[in-house]
Amino acid sequence: MTQLEIIQILAGFIGSMGFAVLFNIRGKRLIAAAIGGLLSWLLFVVLGTYITSEPVRYFIVALIISTYAEVMARLLKSPTTTFITTSLIPLIPGGSLYYTMAHIFQGNMDTFLQKAIYTLQLTSALALGIIVSTALAKIFYGEIKNIKKMHQ
Amino acid sequence: MEKLFCYAMDIGEQMLISGAEVHRVEESISRMCHAFGAIRVDVFIITTSMVVTVHTSDNKTYTQTRRVTSTNTNYEKLHRLNQLSREICEKHPAEQEIEKELNDAVNCNKFPVWLEFVCYSVIAGAFTLFFGGKIMDALVSLMVGGVVRLGTIFFDKIISNNIFRKFFSTVMATFLAFFAVEFRWIENVDMVIIGNIMPLIPGIGLTNALRDLFTGDSIAGLLRTIEAVLTALAIAAGYFLIAVLGGFAI
Numbered sequence: 448m449t450q451l452e453i454i455q456i457l458a459g460f461i462g463s464m465g466f467a468v469l470f471n472i473r474g475k476r477l478i479a480a481a482i483g484g485l486l487s488w489l490l491f492v493v494l495g496t497y498i499t500s501e502p503v504r505y506f507i508v509a510l511i512i513s514t515y516a517e518v519m520a521r522l523l524k525s526p527t528t529t530f531i532t533t534s535l536i537p538l539i540p541g542g543s544l545y546y547t548m549a550h551i552f553q554g555n556m557d558t559f560l561q562k563a564i565y566t567l568q569l570t571s572a573l574a575l576g577i578i579v580s581t582a583l584a585k586i587f588y589g590e591i592k593n594i595k596k597m598h599q
Numbered sequence: 600m601e602k603l604f605c606y607a608m609d610i611g612e613q614m615l616i617s618g619a620e621v622h623r624v625e626e627s628i629s630r631m632c633h634a635f636g637a638i639r640v641d642v643f644i645i646t647t648s649m650v651v652t653v654h655t656s657d658n659k660t661y662t663q664t665r666r667v668t669s670t671n672t673n674y675e676k677l678h679r680l681n682q683l684s685r686e687i688c689e690k691h692p693a694e695q696e697i698e699k700e701l702n703d704a705v706n707c708n709k710f711p712v713w714l715e716f717v718c719y720s721v722i723a724g725a726f727t728l729f730f731g732g733k734i735m736d737a738l739v740s741l742m743v744g745g746v747v748r749l750g751t752i753f754f755d756k757i758i759s760n761n762i763f764r765k766f767f768s769t770v771m772a773t774f775l776a777f778f779a780v781e782f783r784w785i786e787n788v789d790m791v792i793i794g795n796i797m798p799l800i801p802g803i804g805l806t807n808a809l810r811d812l813f814t815g816d817s818i819a820g821l822l823r824t825i826e827a828v829l830t831a832l833a834i835a836a837g838y839f840l841i842a843v844l845g846g847f848a849i
Contacts, residue, residue: 451731458729462797465722469798470618471675471709526681528620528810529674532803539802542730545793548835552842570805577806578813585814 452492459488459537467533476529479519483534487512491538502572505538509576512538517584527584531577540569600635600655606697607631607687608663611649613705614680618672618803621646621811621819627684634688645819646670646826669759672803679704712752719798720744727794739785740794743775747795762826762833765799769837772796777845792838799834801827 463484467477487508494504516530543566550559611628615621625642632640632653639654649665683700686692692700710718723744727737750771754764772795776788785791804827812820 455729458725461725462722462729465718465725466798468710468718469672469715469722471673471707473675473708476674476678524682524685525674525678526619526623528618528623528807529678531810532618532806535806536797536802537729539797539800541726541797541800542793544800544831544834545789545796545838548838549789551835552839574805574809577809581810581813 448492455537456485456488456492460485463487463533463536466536470529470533472529472533476519476523476525479523480530480533483512483515483519483530484536486515487534488537502568505569505572506576508538509535509573510580513577513580514584517580527581535573535577538569538573540566540573543569600637600653600659601661602694603635603697604632604637604651604653604661604663606694606701607635608649608651608665609701610680610684611644611651612665612667613701614677614684615644615646615649615667616670617677617680618670618674618807619677619681620807620814621816622814623681624649625816627681630688631684634691645816646822670761673707673709675709676704676707679707716745716748719748722798723747723794725794726797727790730790730793732790732794733785736785736790737794739776739779740791743772743779743791743795744798746775747771762829765830766833766837768799769796769834770841772799773838773841774845777841796834796838799830801830804830 460481464477464481466484467480472480490508490511491504494507498504498507512534513531516527516534519525519530520527543562547559547562547566550562607628610631611624614624614627621644625644628644628649628651629640629642632651636655637653638656641652643650647667649667650662652660652662654660679700683697683704686700687697709715720741721744724737724741727740728734732740747768751764751768754767758764758767773788773792776785776791776795779785779791780788804823808820808823808827810820811823
């Protein structure tokens with residue numbers, strides 16, 4: 448891990464915790480949300496040694512972290528949104544969005560298109576990860592309910 | 600039944616305001632009404648309005664419509680309302696008890712304003728470092744974040760439109776960033792602006808939008824997606840305004 452990566456992991460943790468406070472999450476749920484933020488960038492960095500494509504890593508991290516959020520939601524009996532929205536904060540492509548804007552302004556059409564497509568790629572990878580995890584959770588949870596019903 | 604139905608609507612409305620997905624609100628209202636003894640419940644909810652009709656076993660029909668104009672993400676409130684709705688379905692508590700818990704949830708503690716202020720600044724500073732800014736960038740970003748937060752407290756009072764609020768926040772952040780460059784505190788504006796747009800980017804909006812879209816609430820999901828896109832455009836517009844007006848070449 449480089450120095451920047453360590454800073455990023457810590458900053459991701461602090462950022463997620465900050466958002467959790469702004470959204471008025473309390474107690475154990477605050478800790479779970481902040482740890483989600485830490486894990487998400489940690490995973491992103493660790494996966495970097497195996498996979499170079501950032502959108503692919505975004506997808507995998509989003510999938511794992513959304514699943515973490517689903518598990519936490521069941522454990523702490525709170526809506527999943529609480530943990531997804533805060534844990535995935537470090538993955539929001541703010542930098543890439545900013546450079547997209549800056550390049551339109553400077554009139555570099557080539558780099559603008561490149562950055563715009565890249566931002567879209569990252570956002571859709573993030574979205575796909577969340578969707579797959581939500582779908583899996585629905586199927587899995589529905590299945591558990593069915594089994595419970597059968598045993599009653 | 601009428602009173603209980605009203606409670607179910609109140610709980611649902613407050614859940615929607617505090618940031619729940621449409622799917623969750625529809626399901627909670629439907630379950631609560633069934634627990635109150637309805638034989639059929641028709642729920643239609645989008646992010647800005649709610650229509651619910653309940654049929655009872657004594658052949659009565661109740662309908663209520665609610666218009667929801669504001670959202671204010673508050674997950675502690677959402678958590679309590681969610682607990683309350685579960686409790687209603689499982690234990691069928693008395694009316695007074697529901698009313699008391701509903702009031703408790705709506706007026707639940709918030710973190711003190713100064714802590715929110717500190718957190719907002721820290722988020723801006725942390726994400727400046729995150730995207731590769733230097734220590735000085737982060738310090739400036741922290742201060743800019745603080746000023747922007749003070750600004751939002753003011754804007755929240757005079758502007759009800761969320762998209763305009765984000766526009767003005769971006770205008771402030773961009774202006775202050777260019778200002779700091781003029782004074783040679785920092786070399787360029789990039790990192791400070793990135794740190795300060797992170798709290799404004801509609802990440803939460805988009806996440807909820809997608810979850811709504813793919814759990815079958817296409818209308819609500821589309822509305823939220825459009826809202827997220829518009830917010831992103833408002834942020835870009837705020838940045839452009841300052842960059843053009845100031846005639847700053849980047």
